[in-house]
Amino acid sequence: MVGRSDISRKTDLEQQGHILIISHDVVGKHMAGPGIRYFHLARVLSREFTVILAVPEDSDISTDFPVLSYAFGSECLAEVIKGARAIIIPAVQVTRFSGLDTTTVPIVIDGYDPFVAETLHLKGDVFGLQQILSKAYLLGDFFICASERQRDWWLGILEAHGRINPFTFGEDPSLRRLVDVVPFGLPECSPQATKSVIRGVWPGVGPRDKILLWGGGLWPWLDPLTAIRAVALVWSQRQDVRLVFPGVRHPNPQMRGIPTWNEAARRLAEEFGLLNRAVFFGEWIPYADWPGVLLESDIALALHFDTLETRLAFRSRILDYIWAGLPMIATRGDATSDLVERYGLGVVVDYQDERGVAEAILQLLETPKSAWAPRFQRAQQDLTWERAAQPLLEFCRNPRRAPDKVALGNRLGSPFYMNEIARLREENASLRSLVAGYERGRFIRLMRWLHRVKRRLMRYSFR
Template sequence: MARVALFSFKPILDPAGNLAGPAIRPFEMARALAARGHEVRLLEPESASAAAPELSAGAGVDLGRWHPGRSLSPFVRDADLAILPQELVGRFTDLGPVPRVIDLFDPHFVSCLFNQAPHFDAEQAFYYAGKIHDLARALREGDLFLCAGGRQRLFYLGMLQLLGRINPETIREIDRLIRIVPLAAPEGEPAAGPPLIRGVHCSDDAPIVLWSSGIYPYLDAEIVLDAFLRLRAELPAAQLLFVGADNPTAPEMREGYRALRSRVENESIQGIHFHPWQPYEERGRIYHEVDVAVALSPPHLETELCFRHRIVDLLWGGVPVVVAGGNDLGEWTAREGAARILGEFDAGALARLLSEILSDRDKRDAMSRSARAMAEGPLSWERIVGPVDEFCRDPRPAPDLAARHLGVSLRSVLRIPLTDYRGLLNRARISYHVRGGLAGMLLRRGRG
């Protein structure tokens, strides 16, 4: 079994002591790999809450902390491999020869363009350029890349091709270079608890629609509010519950929440409820009281590439979902009968679809069963972690990076200006000779 150093870019717990959203994937992956017998050390930033070790001990993994201003090499010195999010790419230089798995499941460099667009100035342009630089560096140096679905795989394969990672040494083993490892659902079933609004702020039989997300620029909560106003004309008892609309961990993105809440108050819209994020272990109570959830974003690049954790969690909760089409998870959930795709992106179409689902209890029950079946089957960590477990059992450098792991530097050899056609040919010949010839010879000798 392998000794795995698994890095989280964010603290495991947020300031309130709850499992933080960006840390859910590394936290759950650490537990899944530990369950398969690997020695996992989950590493979070040193600024993390003091309560985190207790949570980690319960996860069955060892917890460590890396410091933003210090080397990461001590954490990988005795490891067989390192698993890192792309955000930590700036610290790759001191990892040494350890094979590295780069998790690219969240193409946040796309969503950040939407977040920054209203105020995209020179400072934001510099910030975005840094993200692209770090991404390119990660793609050059990773031995295995993880993505969330087929669309992301093609997206990253195009980048890898441009950076020369699709080459004679990797072309026949692309699955050794990039694997699909989506977000997975947690084990077990959501625990019930005191309701947030059912029987408290509305009747016990009121239809409840859920939005469980922040109000971010790449999403569309306004269409949900517009559709709800139309839905209330048909189902006057209907309620709309926003959970986590005001994200305390992202104060720079609260503008959408403030605008939405102001509209609700200014127009005196009834049946709207705002609640903060619930503790991770208690969030199941929400799913027990709602009838349907909405997770929508307009048709754009971020929507095509996304694989939303909130939708996976809703499936775990057995909640029927209305989703956007044009992305892997939305189409998958619709095929399995757990979700309905909003084909026409307007408030009237959404209101009609919500009314159809809310008016048919048998349909909702069938969607709920399909959602739970996905969470317990193809979206379970037991299934999802398979490709990572496979690499952990045989952690090897990517074929075209073998020279790096043997301590052979090609940088000085390849510093040839691309000034003309002849220079390009010479560089290609030298690169192929050094990588295929010298590195190949050393590998063959090393293997005996």
């Protein structure tokens, strides 16, 4: 229930401007992780603030809060940037919109997505990306990421760019006011299925078959081939398993040309004689149907390689599996496999361990879903979007420009900041030298005076 004081507080905050959230990914009927993230952050923040969610023009969404469609390179966000109370933007987007580099509106940089690590896999322009990101490191007043592991990474990046300095440290020695953790979360309500989506609908997937769900895309840093090899091992003992890949094509048109394992995965399934028998591929499930897919599935898979991306990743689909109480098999090494282990939500395996995955599948299929319920309930209570967004909510209630940006202005940043420190040191050294010189001169004058006094005394003594 919302009290009278809560309503008046929201009204006061609304009068102080809106929160602008800029998504670089499409938000609508078909969404990948970034779009889901910005939709839910907007939803949570809109309970307390006026929120405008800016989305690419390919988006198709209807919400209770305002949504503004933009085209890259257009000036359509200029006015909403000027009137904002705070701006939340992914690091990779900071050069896309004019006015961000000159605005006095506090800016929150979202760094949950390890763009450099992904771009290395995609063989993109890493150096060009790093130039953009360097601007983001200097632009942000507050930075958010998805895990404590990512936060350590961000602290290192910001230190290298001069953002950890006497001003930010003096404001908060923990540096939580500079960088804090806003992970993915879970909706407060349980998933509800409105219709059958895969079971008994996809040809070859019967009502009694055991569905193994691969919830995301087949991106280069993920390992769907180990999943297929594991199913080939399981097939010799059970022919009721069905590994489904319902999202092989990215919903964002700008991402559809990126490298994937799609063709290699199909070929491997065909080589084993499992294509459309035990291994099935779809396009991309509409977001409204996603709860049904989760509830129809028996086990979820989240496998990846040992790479830089793994070290920094936070797999949003793992949170979906937790939301639906779906036991999972996850490769070790990322922050979300740590969640699986912490709450005991499935089996964590080694990299490219097809036998370990096969054994885990057989083990989990023999365990009733009800046996997992208490563990999932504990995780579901801890990991809501409302809890995840708390550091962001606190910043939006009291937005402020970072103290080093205010103090240093255009001298902010590693080269500028270090030059400023060098200049101050030179000034201090000059001052010390001047004082030392003055003191040396005073000492010499004293010694001369003493010498003159001594000579006078000697003359008097000889009279």
